[in-house]
Amino acid sequence: MSNYLVVLFKNKSKKKIINKFVTSNKAKSFYDDLIEESNSVIFSKEYETGEPCKFELGLLTKTVQDLFPIYTTDELGRQIKVEIEDPEWNIIKISSYKIEEEIYDVQTKLKITTPELIRKYIKQEGVKMISKLNNKIIIQKDDDIKLFSLKNEYDSHRFIETLSRYFLSKNRIDCMFVTDSSSAQKKYLYSLLESKGIDKKVLYRKSTTHPKVNSKYK
Numbered sequence: 001m002s003n004y005l006v007v008l009f010k011n012k013s014k015k016k017i018i019n020k021f022v023t024s025n026k027a028k029s030f031y032d033d034l035i036e037e038s039n040s041v042i043f044s045k046e047y048e049t050g051e052p053c054k055f056e057l058g059l060l061t062k063t064v065q066d067l068f069p070i071y072t073t074d075e076l077g078r079q080i081k082v083e084i085e086d087p088e089w090n091i092i093k094i095s096s097y098k099i100e101e102e103i104y105d106v107q108t109k110l111k112i113t114t115p116e117l118i119r120k121y122i123k124q125e126g127v128k129m130i131s132k133l134n135n136k137i138i139i140q141k142d143d144d145i146k147l148f149s150l151k152n153e154y155d156s157h158r159f160i161e162t163l164s165r166y167f168l169s170k171n172r173i174d175c176m177f178v179t180d181s182s183s184a185q186k187k188y189l190y191s192l193l194e195s196k197g198i199d200k201k202v203l204y205r206k207s208t209t210h211p212k213v214n215s216k217y218k
Helices: 024-038 114-121 153-169 183-195 200-204
Strands: 004-010 013-021 055-061 071-073 079-081 090-096 102-105 110-113 128-133 136-141 144-149 175-178
Touching: 004 024, 013 024, 024 055, 024 090, 102 114, 110 114, 114 153, 128 153, 128 183, 136 153, 144 183, 153 175, 183 200
Parallel strands: 128 175
Antiparallel strands: 004 013, 004 055, 055 090, 071 079, 102 110, 102 144, 128 136, 136 144
């Protein structure tokens, strides 16, 4: 019989049960380890199935005990009391939780995470230029071009800024980051990528999903 659950919440609704435990110590240790791993995520997921999403990790108990109400802070800084639909369970802890986003690798037609992309395509030797084109990310090293696709233009801009900050924290100065390309630069990138056999229709596409919210990069 499980007395404790570690639950993933998406936009305040239960998404899935990650693990079940009988004892408090094992449940809390597992929960704390997941939160620590989450803090090391480089580029977190902020869109899923075309919609903005925010994830939280909760530790729930079925045992009868006096628990103080749990509150979280919304985007406006307001304190929101955390409620759960199942009356049999009580929340002990709930924290923001980051999930590593997956990026579509056009070369291999597979999805990879940012740590995998860095290990495979952004090694420290030589100078690289990393730029965005619509919802695409381009990594250039001399004549070698690699192309990646993200969910929308906001994500591609966020990826460039996130990676730039991450490299700065690691004292890496081997990459040039271009967040806003001029019309001439975009024209050059379209021509360059088409010469590498990339379909123009793919290049002009601005999203792989269709968020309902407006974005300054849309």
